[in-house]
Amino acid sequence: MDYQALSNRYGTPLFAYDFDRFSAQYALLKDAFSGSKSLIAYAVKANSNLSTISHLAAQGAGADCVSFGEVKRALIAGVPKYKIIFSGIGKRDDEIAGALNEDILFINIESEAELARVEAIALELGKVARISIRVNPAIDPKTHPYISTGLRENKFGVDIPTAQRLYLHAKNSAAVDPIGIHFHIGSQLTDLAPILEAAHKVAELARTLIALGIELKFFDVGGGIGVVYKDETPIDPNEYAKGILSAIKGLDLTVICEPGRFLVSEAGFFLTRVLYEKRSGDKRFVVVDGAMNDLIRPALYHAYHRVEVVGKPSADANETLCDVVGPVCESGDFFAKNLPLPPIVRGDLLAIHTAGAYGFSMSSNYNTRRRAAEIAVENGVDRLIRERETYDDLFASETKLLKASK
Ligand SMILES: Cc1ncc(COP(=O)(O)O)c(C=O)c1O
Numbered sequence: 001m002d003y004q005a006l007s008n009r010y011g012t013p014l015f016a017y018d019f020d021r022f023s024a025q026y027a028l029l030k031d032a033f034s035g036s037k038s039l040i041a042y043a044v045k046a047n048s049n050l051s052t053i054s055h056l057a058a059q060g061a062g063a064d065c066v067s068f069g070e071v072k073r074a075l076i077a078g079v080p081k082y083k084i085i086f087s088g089i090g091k092r093d094d095e096i097a098g099a100l101n102e103d104i105l106f107i108n109i110e111s112e113a114e115l116a117r118v119e120a121i122a123l124e125l126g127k128v129a130r131i132s133i134r135v136n137p138a139i140d141p142k143t144h145p146y147i148s149t150g151l152r153e154n155k156f157g158v159d160i161p162t163a164q165r166l167y168l169h170a171k172n173s174a175a176v177d178p179i180g181i182h183f184h185i186g187s188q189l190t191d192l193a194p195i196l197e198a199a200h201k202v203a204e205l206a207r208t209l210i211a212l213g214i215e216l217k218f219f220d221v222g223g224g225i226g227v228v229y230k231d232e233t234p235i236d237p238n239e240y241a242k243g244i245l246s247a248i249k250g251l252d253l254t255v256i257c258e259p260g261r262f263l264v265s266e267a268g269f270f271l272t273r274v275l276y277e278k279r280s281g282d283k284r285f286v287v288v289d290g291a292m293n294d295l296i297r298p299a300l301y302h303a304y305h306r307v308e309v310v311g312k313p314s315a316d317a318n319e320t321l322c323d324v325v326g327p328v329c330e331s332g333d334f335f336a337k338n339l340p341l342p343p344i345v346r347g348d349l350l351a352i353h354t355a356g357a358y359g360f361s362m363s364s365n366y367n368t369r370r371r372a373a374e375i376a377v378e379n380g381v382d383r384l385i386r387e388r389e390t391y392d393d394l395f396a397s398e399t400k401l402l403k404a405s406k
Contacts (some may be wrong), residue, residue: 001377002177003310007271010373010384011163012349013290014271014359017047019055019378019383022356023265026059029225032241032343041085043072043223046260046357047268051079051385052256056263062105064223064258068095081105083236085220085256087182089114089156094269096129097120099171106130106218108182110157114164131170132180132220135163135199135205141186141224153224157183160205160286167209178214180256181206182310185223188261190232192239195224199247206251219248223258227265228355230304261357268356270295270305270372272335274348275327284322286344291326292333293366295359296353306353309344316342324350343400360386364395 006016029217030040041062044053048070053063054077060084063074068091074084086099087108096118099107109115109131122129136157158166163181166340170178183202185194195318199221206216222243224234244255272290279285297303307324308314319340335352375382 002267003268003271004024004349005344006375006377006382007273007349009047009382010375011388012273013294013372015294015355015372015374016269016382017052017264017265017376019376022052022055022128023059025263025267026056027059027209029062029237029241029262030258032237033245033255033257036241036245039254039256040216041258042263043201043258043260044074044362047264047359048361049385051376053079055376056077057083060189061166062256063262065130068092068098071095071102072217075102081182085258086345087184087258091117092138092176093121097125100125100127100129102371106132106180108180108220109166110119112158112162112166112248115170116384117171119173120174121334122244126215128174129176130179131176132182132218133158133170133178134182137183137185137201138184139194139198141189141194141199142191160201163205164208164298167214171212171214178209179216180218180220181209181216182222182256184224184258186312187222187224188226188386189389190234192235192243195221195235195240196243196247198391199244203247203251206248206253206320206405216251216252218256219244219251220256220258223260223262225259225262227261227354227357229259231307238274253310263357265357267352268354270352270355270358271310272326272350272352274344276300276344276346277322277344284320286322286324286341286350287325288324288335288350290335290352290372291328291367291369292330293328293364293369294326294372295355296362296364297358298335299330300362305335306340307339308351309341310349310351312342312348316354318342328369348392356387365389368394370394 041064047163057079065071066088084104089110134157154206274290278286294298324335373388
């Protein structure tokens with residue numbers, strides 16, 4: 001990817017994605033399940049650009065959505081409704097009704113109270129809600145606490161005895177049809193063992209439920225497959241698939257995976273130009289035009305992202321330590337701390353790696369900054385997939401409400 005040419009053409013800050021690598025990651029996981037029934041339902045939250053979703057849908061992907069807004073995105077992007085799942089612990093009535101009216105594959109239920117709402121809304125609408133229940137298997141996924149979800153203290157899913165009770169209730173309800181079972185223990189997982197432990201625990205519950213006459217069709221193992229930000233050893237997709245398939249051996253279930261990061265993170269780059277270099281005593285700061293409002297992961301999780309100075313050798317003898325920071329008025333606004341960088345001049349371009357997932361989709365307008373543009377490169381051809389916001393875009397929903405000054 002020619003970072004310099006792309007930055008010249010589209011300006012910075014800029015998110016650039018290699019769509020061919022998105023397809024390659026999709027194929028890697030899909031092929032790992034070859035010979036078995038599987039659906040790769042892309043976790044839209046990782047990178048929700050319509051073109052990203054549409055590109056993955058064209059490869060055969062479905063969509064795992066966590067708001068009705070994401071369901072709408074998936075539909076607009078061309079994901080068939082029978083490949084769309086709606087997850088999340090806090091669905092509003094209008095979102096539940098929206099999902100039922102769109103007739104998506106199923107709704108993932110996260111609590112007893114939510115099951116009651118889905119059942120009531122389905123009855124009101126005269127529909128039968130296809131559901132899956134998210135089981136919290138109480139397993140430590142050994143990842144960052146903010147992205148671990150399968151522990152008892154996490155807010156997600158229901159414990160195994162509750163799940164069993166809810167399935168029995170659902171079986172006897174005319175308004176819900178329990179067709180799936182689901183777990184997701186966390187994100188950026190680099191250890192396969194806890195995933196497989198969870199798969200075996202949930203598969204055991206699936207066997208019990210099937211024996212009780214509940215006709216499950218889907219075994220939804222969530223997302224969470226980790227990627228390489230620095231020096232992690234990632235999970236081998238073939239080992240992952242083999243382990244999951246062995247957990248459900250003998251059961252006639254379609255495996256659903258909900259990868260987000262795995263599909264899109266390594267093929268995404270955040271491009272930002274240097275505005276200034278400044279010193280404060282011994283401390284060196286490189287101030288760039290991108291900020292935490294564009295890519296919040298370092299500020300939020302102290303996440304590591306490799307920073308490359310485009311066109312300059314990485315092991316320069318004149319390197320000194322610096323913090324790479326953005327213009328936002330927060331001390332947490334940094335991309336790297338104590339990073340050795342060569343001498344820098346205004347206008348130098350930095351490529352921040354592994355930024356395709358939870359980059360743009362977590363961005364905001366904090367400090368009244370316009371959100372960045374996004375571009376895709378496919379078969380060597382680049383194209384804009386989201387325009388840089390304009391100031392008019394920023395103010396439109398407020399200016400019309402502004403009282404005329406006296
Ligand atoms: C239920 C569910 N599925 C899938 C994902 C996607 O996770 P990842 O991007 O780590 O694959 C998440 C992320 O938090 C999630 O909560």
